[in-house]
Amino acid sequence: MNGVYSVMKFTYPAVFKKTEQGSFEGYFPDLAMCRVTGDSLDDAIRNAIEAEREWISLELEEEDAELPAITDPEDIDAAQDEIVRSIGVNIRFFEGWDE
Secondary structure (H helix, E strand, C coil): CCCCEEEEEEEEEEEEEECCCCCEEEECCCCCCCEEEECCHHHHHHHHHHHHHHHHHHHHHCCCCCCCCCCCHHHCCCCCCEEEEEEEEEEEEECCCCC
16 A cells, blocks of 8 residues: 555553363453454464454544553453453554544
């Protein structure tokens, strides 16, 4: 793609947990209804990256877009069997995207 653009990085924490079946489920405490699954933790993290990118992109398309505050991963009260990871995504904005 040609044109002028800038890239912004967004990083939100996600919480993952292994299921009884051995797969993983995850969610973003700050991103409403943003949940993921994966056969392994690596799969769940890859799916979380895509889910976060889609969630943020859709939110930014709204006229009065306002992204939620980012919770510090240290402040998440995760259970002992839960894994907290910061998931970062780069989103490219083209000139005039917000017009």
